[in-house]
Amino acid sequence: MTDSKKLADLIEDLLPQTQCTKCGYDACRPYAEAIAQDTANYNQCPPGGAQGVERLARLLNRPVIPLNPENGVERPRPVAVIDETLCIGCTLCIQACPVDAIVGAPKQMHTVVKELCTGCDLCVAPCPVDCIAMVAVTGAATGWDAWSQQQADAARLRHDQHLARLARESEAAEARAAARRASTSAASPAASNPDASASATTPDNTAEEKKRAMIQAALERARQKKEAMAAKGLGPQNTASISAEVQAQIDAAEARRQRLGLNDGTLGTPADTPADPEDPVSDPTKR
Known part of the structure; x- marks a missing residue:
């Protein structure tokens, strides 16, 4: 382990792990590494506030300096709140959440899990109908007075799980694409060779057919659940008069879901929730 990595580990432990990117980096870990490599200053984390700067300064044996206003201001900790009368169920907010604190499904109501929101x-920003508000929940307390080390540790774990889930989904999508290409290549000689066609039922093919049947069954369960929720009036209430621009954003999100094989079902499933091995929606490796 290099000295730079050791220092990055120590710095990361002092960051609030909100993964907000206000520091100018994609997450808390890249910011910690940049500080360790002396390519970023230690006053760029608004969620940590003045106390956060002081903690980092002490670790780095440097002077305490003001929070850089270009990165934002210290403030009471907020949580996201979704206005259900405006939500159109586009899933863009779910895809943006770095800690999987929003649950919902396409064209279904989304909900923020308050305890998980950082x-x-x-x-x-991604919400096309401006139905998300950030509501302060800590009164006048700001920075580390509004956040605890336990909350930071939990948020870091959930972010790590979030990244792992995305990696699994990407790998699964690539594997499915490779399987489709292989299937297409194998189909050509089989069509011209009766003997090859007769022997096409291999264990791999059988497993693929079983997997396809399981996915179809899961999608049917999701469809039935969706219809049941709609019958109870639990779907989005703002689906009329959607602008062409908003619809384009939704279509783009749906296209991404199609590429990943996410045709239906619930998004934002907490990464530490046990997966249903028969449901490609709850098992990220089958999504």
């Missing part, structure tokens, strides 16, 4: 604001 107040990062990242779900606000």
Whole structure:
């Protein structure tokens, strides 16, 4: 382990792990590494506030300096709140959340799990109908007075799980694409060779057919659940008069879901929730 990595580990432990990107980096870990390599200053984390700067200064044996206003201001900790009367179920906020604190499904109501929200604001900008508000929940307390080390540790774990889930989904999508290409290549000689066609039922093919049947069954369960929720009036209430621009954003999100094989079902499933091995929606490796 290099000295730079050791220092990055120590710095990361002092960051609030909101993963808000206000520091100018994609997450808390890259910011910690940049500080350790002396390519970023230690006053760029608004969620940590003045106390956060002081903690880092003490570790680095440097003077305490003001929070850089270009990165934001210290404030009471907020949580995201979704206005259900405006939500159109586009899933863009779910995809933006770095800690999987939003649950929902396409064209279904989304909900923020308050206890998991880090107040990062990242779900606000992608919302095409401005139905997400950031509501302060800590009174006048700001920075580390509004956040605890236990909350920071939990948020870091959830972010790590979030990244791992995305990696699994990407790998699964690549594997499915490779399987489709292989299937297409194998189909050509089989069509011209009766003997090859007769022997096409291999264990791999059988497993693929079983997997396809399981996925179809899961999608049917999701469809039935969706219809049941709609019958109870639990779906989005703001689906009329959607602008062409908003619809384009939704279509783009749906296209990404199609590429990943996410045709239906619930998004934002907490990464530490046990997966249903028969459901490609709850098992990220089958999504």
